[in-house]
Amino acid sequence: MNTVSDTIEKTKDVHEVVNSEKDKLKNKIPLKGMTLDELREYFIKTGEHRFRGEQVFKWMYSDLVVNYDEMLNIPKSLRSRLNNETILTTLKTTDTEQSSSTGTKKFIFETEERNKIESVIIPEKSRLAQDGQTRNRTTLCISTQVGCPLDCKFCATGLMGYKKNLTPGEIFDQYLLAARDYGKEKLTNIVYMGMGEPLLNFNATVKTLKIFAEELTTGVSLKKITVSTAGIAPKIKELADSGMKVKLAFSLHSCFEDTRNKIMPINKKYSLKENIEALKYYYRKTNTRITFEYVMLKNVNDRDEDINALAKLCSQMPSKINIIPFNSLQHMNPSGYAAELTPTPKHRIEEFAQRLREKNITVMVRNTQGDDISAACGQLAVKFK
Numbered sequence: 001m002n003t004v005s006d007t008i009e010k011t012k013d014v015h016e017v018v019n020s021e022k023d024k025l026k027n028k029i030p031l032k033g034m035t036l037d038e039l040r041e042y043f044i045k046t047g048e049h050r051f052r053g054e055q056v057f058k059w060m061y062s063d064l065v066v067n068y069d070e071m072l073n074i075p076k077s078l079r080s081r082l083n084n085e086t087i088l089t090t091l092k093t094t095d096t097e098q099s100s101s102t103g104t105k106k107f108i109f110e111t112e113e114r115n116k117i118e119s120v121i122i123p124e125k126s127r128l129a130q131d132g133q134t135r136n137r138t139t140l141c142i143s144t145q146v147g148c149p150l151d152c153k154f155c156a157t158g159l160m161g162y163k164k165n166l167t168p169g170e171i172f173d174q175y176l177l178a179a180r181d182y183g184k185e186k187l188t189n190i191v192y193m194g195m196g197e198p199l200l201n202f203n204a205t206v207k208t209l210k211i212f213a214e215e216l217t218t219g220v221s222l223k224k225i226t227v228s229t230a231g232i233a234p235k236i237k238e239l240a241d242s243g244m245k246v247k248l249a250f251s252l253h254s255c256f257e258d259t260r261n262k263i264m265p266i267n268k269k270y271s272l273k274e275n276i277e278a279l280k281y282y283y284r285k286t287n288t289r290i291t292f293e294y295v296m297l298k299n300v301n302d303r304d305e306d307i308n309a310l311a312k313l314c315s316q317m318p319s320k321i322n323i324i325p326f327n328s329l330q331h332m333n334p335s336g337y338a339a340e341l342t343p344t345p346k347h348r349i350e351e352f353a354q355r356l357r358e359k360n361i362t363v364m365v366r367n368t369q370g371d372d373i374s375a376a377c378g379q380l381a382v383k384f385k
């Protein structure tokens with residue numbers, strides 16, 4: 001029989017092992033997440049040829065390998081050194097769930113520190129493209145933070161609080177693991193719309209965009225990537241200046257400062273007015289029209305005066321509106337103002353969209369997908385350990 005002191009000793013041993021593993025990791029260099037320039041520099045600094053940077057870049061981000069031994073054109077001795085000194089894989093898939101009705105697939109990934117994050121694959125029915133051909137679009141929705149500090153009242157991730165920024169490697173590896181599972185060629189679009197606020201994890205977000213932008217990466221081009229923000233005005237301008245020409249989605253949800261203050265506390269720091277200036281700047285710099293996301297909340301933002309205010313806003317810059325039916329958070333037992341929010345009825349959503357279209361505004365009504373597996377917009381939330 002184990003004595004209590006035996007058990008304590010054993011627990012200590014386990015902790016020591018875990019801690020030494022952590023220490024080992026701490027000293028390792030995170031290769032995954034480095035841009036092409038950084039990889040070249042890393043190899044030059046460690047006495048290797050610059051072209052090793054290109055080779056490893058391709059293996060990591062295009063071939064999506066998870067093991068140095070798969071990097072066949074890298075000498076064995078170098079592979080072994082890289083294995084000991086650097087980090088190649090950052091996440092583990094702990095669970096997946098697929099909706100039988102829509103094909104939406106949710107992944108739960110775990111970081112080294114055992115934080116859980118979620119990504120979702122959303123297949124869309126074939127649609128008619130501008131050239132008259134039908135195309136399939138399959139979008140991967142990725143997370144940039146564990147939890148989120150913004151506390152938007154309608155969002156499940158907000159309700160769970162904030163833990164940490166993801167590293168560039170952890171952001172990229174959501175794509176890698178989803179693509180390896182689902183088929184890389186099938187993933188056509190990426191949206192930075194999962195857990196977290198990408199522009200509050202700005203450097204890591206931009207690094208991953210730089211990786212997708214490289215010609216050597218045969219993944220998804222920047223034109224097919226959307227970054228979504230709740231409105232961090234100065235960072236919208238910085239993104240415009242970064243040269244990464246992605247589509248920008250702005251989570252608008254109301255054209256009125258007081259309503260926005262209530263449902264999105266971040267508006268008190270960066271007002272709508274300041275954000276509108278930043279969005280105009282983004283358009284001028286990138287020549288890409290802005291998508292306004294608009295979650296329909298009954299009696300909060302679905303009134304006639306909201307239609308007029310939206311039309312006025314859209315006249316200020318090339319844009320379109322994505323109307324999103326509110327996905328309920330009742331299963332999370334929200335309190336305070338969050339508990340009062342209810343979805344706008346379907347017929348009013350249709351009428352609201354129609355009235356905007358009559359004003360010559362491009363409006364899409366997003367169909368809810370994935371709510372049967374808690375993978376719909378704003379429903380991503382994993383309990384902290």
Ligand code: SAH
Nearest residue numbers: 155196197228229230251293326327377378
């Ligand atoms: N922080 C970023 C990205 C994450 S949210 C942002 O705010 O844009 C991604 C999108 O899901 C946003 O437009 C957000 O407003 C929307 N969303 C959040 N909760 C939702 C819910 N319960 N129902 C429908 N959409 C929601």
